Amino acid sequence: MTTTTAITPSRWKRFRNSYLVYSFKRDWIAQFCLAIFLCILLGAVCAPWLAPMNPYDLTQINILNSELPPIWVDGADALFPLGTDAQGRDLLSTILYGARVSLIIGFGAVMLQALIGVTVGLMAGYRGGRIDAFLMRLADIQLSFSTLMVAIIVGALIKAVFGGAVYSDYAVWLLVLIIGLAEWPQYARTVRASVLAERSKEYVDAARVMGYRDRRIMFRHILPNTLSPIFVISTVQIANAIISEAALSFLGLGMPETQPSLGSLIKSGFDYLQSGSWWITLIPGAVLVVLVLVVNLLGDWLRDVMNPRLYKG
Amino acid sequence: MIAFLIKRLMHAFVVMFVISVISFAIQSNLGDPIQQMVGQSVPESQRAELREELGLNDSFLVQYGRFAANALQGDFGYSYFFNEPTTEVIQRHLPATLELVIAATLIIVVFSVPIGVYCAIRPRSALSRFFMSVSIIGISIPVFLTAIMLIQLFAIGVDFSPFPVETGWGQWLNGVLSTEGGMPSYGRGNNLTHLFGTWDSNFFSLDGLTYLVLPAVSLASIMLPLFIRLIRAEMLEVLQSEYVKFATAKGISLKRIYFVHALKNTMLPVITVGGVQLGTMVAYTILTETVFQWPGMGLMFLEAIQRSDIPLIVTYLMIVGLIFVVTNTLVDLIYGLVNPTVKLTGKPA
Numbered sequence: 001m002t003t004t005t006a007i008t009p010s011r012w013k014r015f016r017n018s019y020l021v022y023s024f025k026r027d028w029i030a031q032f033c034l035a036i037f038l039c040i041l042l043g044a045v046c047a048p049w050l051a052p053m054n055p056y057d058l059t060q061i062n063i064l065n066s067e068l069p070p071i072w073v074d075g076a077d078a079l080f081p082l083g084t085d086a087q088g089r090d091l092l093s094t095i096l097y098g099a100r101v102s103l104i105i106g107f108g109a110v111m112l113q114a115l116i117g118v119t120v121g122l123m124a125g126y127r128g129g130r131i132d133a134f135l136m137r138l139a140d141i142q143l144s145f146s147t148l149m150v151a152i153i154v155g156a157l158i159k160a161v162f163g164g165a166v167y168s169d170y171a172v173w174l175l176v177l178i179i180g181l182a183e184w185p186q187y188a189r190t191v192r193a194s195v196l197a198e199r200s201k202e203y204v205d206a207a208r209v210m211g212y213r214d215r216r217i218m219f220r221h222i223l224p225n226t227l228s229p230i231f232v233i234s235t236v237q238i239a240n241a242i243i244s245e246a247a248l249s250f251l252g253l254g255m256p257e258t259q260p261s262l263g264s265l266i267k268s269g270f271d272y273l274q275s276g277s278w279w280i281t282l283i284p285g286a287v288l289v290v291l292v293l294v295v296n297l298l299g300d301w302l303r304d305v306m307n308p309r310l311y312k313g
Numbered sequence: 314m315i316a317f318l319i320k321r322l323m324h325a326f327v328v329m330f331v332i333s334v335i336s337f338a339i340q341s342n343l344g345d346p347i348q349q350m351v352g353q354s355v356p357e358s359q360r361a362e363l364r365e366e367l368g369l370n371d372s373f374l375v376q377y378g379r380f381a382a383n384a385l386q387g388d389f390g391y392s393y394f395f396n397e398p399t400t401e402v403i404q405r406h407l408p409a410t411l412e413l414v415i416a417a418t419l420i421i422v423v424f425s426v427p428i429g430v431y432c433a434i435r436p437r438s439a440l441s442r443f444f445m446s447v448s449i450i451g452i453s454i455p456v457f458l459t460a461i462m463l464i465q466l467f468a469i470g471v472d473f474s475p476f477p478v479e480t481g482w483g484q485w486l487n488g489v490l491s492t493e494g495g496m497p498s499y500g501r502g503n504n505l506t507h508l509f510g511t512w513d514s515n516f517f518s519l520d521g522l523t524y525l526v527l528p529a530v531s532l533a534s535i536m537l538p539l540f541i542r543l544i545r546a547e548m549l550e551v552l553q554s555e556y557v558k559f560a561t562a563k564g565i566s567l568k569r570i571y572f573v574h575a576l577k578n579t580m581l582p583v584i585t586v587g588g589v590q591l592g593t594m595v596a597y598t599i600l601t602e603t604v605f606q607w608p609g610m611g612l613m614f615l616e617a618i619q620r621s622d623i624p625l626i627v628t629y630l631m632i633v634g635l636i637f638v639v640t641n642t643l644v645d646l647i648y649g650l651v652n653p654t655v656k657l658t659g660k661p662a
Contacts (some may be wrong), residue, residue, distance in 0.1 A: 296453050
């Protein structure tokens with residue numbers, strides 16, 4: 001064993017020489033998108049240190065500062081570069097904190113989807129038979145109802161059962177749960193398809209002959225070979241989850257205005273659109289679109305690069 | 314074929330049954346009908362009597378049986394808020410949603426087919442690349458944001474005075490976009506043409522149509538890029554196939570190959586996906602109708618949630634569920650009929 005480890009280059013080196021990094025270096029759109037995504041991510045993660053104000057701290061908010069326009073419009077205050085919203089919160093700070101909430105929900109929901117979807121997909125693909133038929137029928141039915149519809153209905157029901165106050169207290173967790181539960185079939189179908197292709201390969205037979213348990217074969221042997229499609233749909237799913245969160249928040253089934261996400265910021269600004277305060281809606285909206293767009297473009301690029309039919313080795 | 318038909322119908326019934334059980338569970342566990350009927354001042358003994366009389370103490374199964382029997386006869390109970398049968402409330406709101414969906418579908422069909430085909434025939438031309446980039450931007454803009462931007466641009470108007478008016482495009486922008494009191498963006502307007510029953514239409518007068526434009530464009534904006542990409546991908550695949558090469562070799566004109574031979578086989582999967590996407594469209598009507606205060610089923614559903622109008626919520630779920638199940642079954646059946654390669658009763662490959 002020691003001789004082989006001496007010959008194989010380190011993990012980092014293998015990654016650096018991989019086809020993935022090679023094509024990344026040659027694709028300026030992917031580089032540009034990753035740069036913007038990292039900027040938004042950094043801004044969101046470091047919001048408490050970067051933001052000029054804390055929108056959650058009521059003592060820093062002055063209602064007299066409400067609906068100030070951004071700095072390039074007449075009547076602006078230099079203290080608020082992107083203007084203020086109807087409650088007098090600095091829009092730049094609120095957007096940074098809002099992007100944080102949106103990203104937490106996006107990533108959290110995708111992790112939950114992946115957890116459920118990968119488990120179901122592995123089970124269905126590996127076991128086959130009746131379990132497979134049942135689980136995939138379930139996934140088909142849920143998908144035929146469109147994930148957004150399922151999320152809206154589940155959100156509405158939870159709100160009706162527990163009431164608005166409880167809903168807003170646990171909104172982040174509930175949204176992760178709702179979006180996670182609504183979109184797992186995407187993962188399940190993708191994973192199942194690749195498991196079906198892998199299952200008949202010789203290394204699986206070998207592992208079975210060696211007497212490994214099913215669970216070990218599924219998670220340690222088959223799962224690593226289905227990772228590239230999982231990566232590809234994960235990017236698209238993050239974009240979808242962020243859009244779903246924004247849509248739910250816009251419908252009043254998401255984050256409350258006291259803890260705004262990008263979607264609830266857009267919603268709160270929409271009421272003031274007619275009075276001419278377009279920036280409360282359109283600036284967070286632009287951030288949302290840019291965020292989703294770069295994630296989608298990265299997903300497109302990843303699909304082109306990782307497409308198993310094109311990817312050699 | 315008969316076996317396939319029966320299997321699909323059984324499947325549809327099972328799904329409808331599950332939806333009805335979920336709906337009933339919601340109805341029986343949320344809200345107290347006695348509370349709704351008599352209020353606070355009635356003593357507990359009378360409440361218990363009423364409860365017994367209405368059969369609320371019966372077992373879940375018996376109550377479900379009653380619910381299902383009523384539902385099959387079109388009786389879903391009374392809306393708490395409107396104080397009239399929920400089916401009538403829905404009938405009143407259904408035409409508005411249908412018109413919105415029809416208008417959006419028209420926009421999608423009229424634009425997606427030519428653009429998708431063009432992008433497949435000339436995949437490397439500048440115009441195709443432009444369409445493809447616009448389509449990925451379109452996918453990334455949530456439908457309610459498209460709607461808000463349309464309202465800002467065409468209904469409220471934008472002051473472009475900071476832009477240089479002297480240049481041609483500045484003048485153009487000022488002329489086109491900053492019209493005061495531009496397009497209507499609220500409700501359906503007053504110029505509706507009465508068709509029949511509860512159906513008032515926006516389609517038959519110019520004023521009615523102007524109310525329809527912004528909501529329909531918003532609703533179409535989310536599907537249009539999807540369909541352009543789908544048609545392009547399918548068409549590219551078809552153009553690679555043997556029979557297209559053979560047709561080219563025979564010397565058939567390119568126009569005929571593209572629009573008669575290739576397009577026919579392109580549209581088959583597109584129609585299936587289209588049928589399935591109808592469900593997504595229903596979800597997006599909720600968002601579009603909320604932004605434009607369009608008095609359709611989506612807005613009604615959202616208001617019912619805010620008012621905790623459980624019977625109306627349940628009826629909406631059942632009816633939307635029915636629409637989904639019927640379209641999915643129809644799409645499957647049509648696909649099975651049209652495409653001879655599909656395995657009818659066997660397990661999917």
